[in-house]
Amino acid sequence: MFRCSAQCCENESASMQQVHNCIERCHTPLAQAQSLVTNELERFQDRLSRCTMNCNDKAKDSFDSGSKEAQVKALLDSCVSKCAEEHMNLIPSMTRKMKDALLQADK
16 A cells, blocks of 8 residues: 555655545555454454343343342353353454455455
8 A cells, every 4th residue: 555655655646636646546456355354353342241231131121130249240250251252263264354355455
């Protein structure tokens, strides 16, 4: 991207607008890659958040039905740990998916 942008600036016959447009074209692949990674990480974070919110709901329901605080805490800890473990297991496939998408975008 930087090499491409530098080449845009080396064109002495180009107008400022042409140089600007050229630099924007150079930045497009990086912006697309950043967007792809950001979107994938946001989806991952949303899924993890939904899982932990579900754990909170279960804990609240358990507490409301008369469970002792220690039991509720154990339930919550177990549930959140399970969420973390499940989502950690998703990281390799998410990474592979991002790499594949970035390779496709690079072609």
